[in-house]
Amino acid sequence: MSRNTLLWILGIAGTLLATAVAVAWMTVGGDRGILLPGKTTDAHHQIELACETCHAAGAFANAKKAEKALNKACRGCHEAELKAAKDSHPPGKFRNPRMAAYWEKLDARLCTACHVEHRPETTRTSAVTTPTDFCVACHSEEEQDVRVNRPSHASLAFDTCASSGCHNYHDNQALYADFLVRHADQPWLAPVPMHRFSAQAQTRTFRTEAAPGRGDAVAPESALRDPAILDAWAGSGHAAAGENCAACHAPAAAKRAGLAEIEAQWVEAPDMAVCEDCHRWQTKTFARGRHGMRQHPRVSKPRNPRRRLAALGLGGWLPEAAVARFTDPAPPRRMTVGEARLPMHAETAHLSLHCGSCHRPHAVDTEAAAVEACASCHNDPHTQAYFGSPHHALWEAEVAGEAEPGTGVSCATCHLEKVERRGNIAVNHNQNDLLRPNSKMIRPVCLDCHGLGFSLDALADPGLIARNFKGKPEIQVESMAWAIRRTVEKPEEEGAGSRVQSPWRNSP
């Protein structure tokens, strides 16, 4: 056989084989990492190999159907958040056919008009893939020309709409004109700065009369050796609520309380599922956030190669060993610190994220979970700068008992939303609800202690954020002044000004 013939045979066989293997990866199962067409955005990289989560239209679906499926996937996880944010541009607003002319410019009926996945090059902050001046699409012509409708905006460029702390595409709850006017006269710091919900959460009392002592712990002998653990438990909310060791370590036997049975079912390191039994909402919100999203119910499960083979008419056709090769790599159910893209402490890379990562199982004090737990992994300038910041000083005072509950500001104060649920304060473990754009924090957090004007300025100053609010804002967001001029003072006097020196510089 000549060399040419050999090459032909080799080429054709190789092509067929490689294609078959890759098609099997795509349709049956297997590691699809090399098929990723581009770096996945932000937190989505955690679920990037669960392709079917978003690509749900099925093989050879037409473009329209595929797009529809993608957008449905976006809404599946993000719709509640957008609803809560009183989305200023909900897709429903653009479905009326009268908006047809706008569909050509920027089809706001689709999430994917602005958020395209796997496009790292054009992915800007908040996973936006349209140029930053995208507002120009609909707000720059004829009656809709904002430069004509708002004299103050006459000389503004469209790339500053969403980047100056004035507007967001979705969430404008703390930015709309009447809100700005209403909160115009607030001092930079409230007379009694205190985060309401944190205060309520800190001041709740346990029914101490019912709380057991360390001697009341019911557990196998071997588990009772560490007095520190027993003390921690005895002082915890778990003990106060009457939950003994078995509640977590042998939940099925807990109610019957027979020691022998508890010993028989004893689990040394209980799984997260045990926490979930009681802390349902917390676990649910944890799975919606960046720490636990791999457990989100909408993330597609690993594919079943047997079922898929059967669907292709190849069921029972391939030997077990071959099927094993075409099985999705079991994704780690929990994200590890090492997989994170944000700067983290290298030595924590192996740790995975679950309830116990932040909450000490026996002490269950939320103090450690509010600062120490975060800083034990996160290692970015903002986190580093927290220690020694005014917020940190307040937190230390509160923890030391020198200041009122709710006066301290921890990581969790700003990034883990506290909400009132059935009369209790509960922590929403989806940090994404209170993260970006950072103006999301204004109403539920900042305004409890600070004035709106100061909050806007502070959040628009990236340097100040990196310093974790050591010092005063260097820039001033003019939206409030313009809103006042437009509504309260004479509209004719309204006009664009340039960025001016911050008034907060000389405040106490």
Added chain:
Amino acid sequence: MTQNPAPTLAEDVVLLLLDDQSGTLLPVQEAAFKCALAGATLMDLAFAYRIDTDLHSLMVSDRTPVGDPMLDRILKRISNHPEVSNAHAWVEILSSEEAGIIREQALARLVEHGVLQRHRKLPGLFRAHRYTRVDGAVERELKGHIRDILHSDDIPDPRDVALICLVDACNILADIFPREEIEQVAPRIEQFHRMDLIGHEVTGTIDEARRAIVLAVRTRAARFGKWLAALSLGGGLAAVATLLVPRIPMPDRFGPGLFELLWSDETWQQWSGYTLLGLSLAGLLVALLMKTPLLVRRKSHDWWPLMHVGFGAGCVLALFAHTGFRFGINLNAALMWNYLALLIFGALVGISMRRTAWPPVNAALNRLRRFSIKAHLLALLPLPALLILHLLIVYLY
């Protein structure tokens, strides 16, 4: 030459280019080979005193058939077209319209005379046949004979001089003999070109005809090679630029900018992608047809290498339109590297076809060409699989 079993010059050219090991013709530049065959035929007619040519004109001096069907056919053709009246024009016509037939007939005659033996190649995708020498049946080894002439100081036979001058004019001498040898005998070849053979065995007319034909062959071969090399160089440089030039950034301005449409609009991406695929397939098709015996007789055959390189250069442009110097990651990156390797090695093949006045450079180009052809073919191996996957991903997800 009626009863004479002596080979025609075209047969000699074919014999010289036959690779003893593979039994196929050496992969020389197709156009050059054809020029050599056209020149050889004209030369045979001149030696048979049928045509009379100098630097300005070519005329039929005697219409009587030579006895060789091939030569007679060409002679008839030339006499039927007195308006085509110089060697340049006839080299062009014969190389593009008759060369394939001349080659096949030369091979057939060599088999007929028992010089070569024909073997059918089994899979037969590139060339249908393989030829080997019939041992002992040929009285002399042509290559050895030429070698002897080149190395000795004897006065050579005018036919041998004509043959050497012809293949040298087509720049395929370096494909036949090793580099060192060519360097060594370069002055002797030079001497052959200038050699005045009048008074030896032939008349001055024949000597003049030889010069005119060699000049026409040289001009024709070089003109074609120039285009090929220039196009290859252009395409190759553009492909290398893809490697070196940083990707063109996407503008941060809303609106239907060309770059944005090109590199992020899915419809445009499909257009550029399928254009690229179409050009690639066209290039591949031309390459396959070039090597398929069925189509060898087509008259436009010698333009096909140029077409192949043209499609290649088109691919570079389409690749730019499709990617904007972006490599992507994972499978896309692999595809991009693979495709660029194919383009760059292909361009190197085209560039290395060029012959210069300096034999050492020619020899280096020759080695480069042999290497590039292999690399070009190797780069082609994984490409179909990568392309299929690249397309499937779009439709399965």
Added chain:
Amino acid sequence: MNRNLFRQTGITCCVVVALAGTGSAAGEGVPYRQVADMLYTVVSADREVYTHMVVQRLVEDQQVISASEHFEDDAALPLPAQMFRFGAEKVEEQTEDFSYALLSLWPINKQNGPATELEREGLERVAENPEENFYGEEELAGQRYFAAVYPDIAVAEACASCHNNHKDSPRTDIEVGDVLGGVVIRLPML
């Protein structure tokens, strides 16, 4: 080819609409104009009920709550016009069989100005001649629509005063009885 469609419009009302099969009364279906008129009857009835039985009663008569543009922040009732628009958006989420919008030549929110030639013409016609509805056809994004424009009149002092005093309103001279704008109902033509 009559199709019975149950669609929720406005607040709680359900209406049985027989969709038109042809563009004219000659067909076996209900004509587009009649369908549009029926839809208008439902949506305007809902709004009127909300205006009188909820807003006017609670805000003015019983004075237990206010109505406000920022009803969530103010813990107030949505304005009738807002209520109307929420209904329209809800319909858009559920069906493409019809759509409606409350528009004006002098909108407080610029997005509620005319967006197509037909809307402009219709709004101008009903503003000049409130006694007559406007009907027409237009093509949007490759689909032909039947569109009807109904005059929207400032029926109460609250309507006029709000439109006159709002910081974003282009007009300050509206009186009760003036045409404020129009309701545009669109039906895709089969």
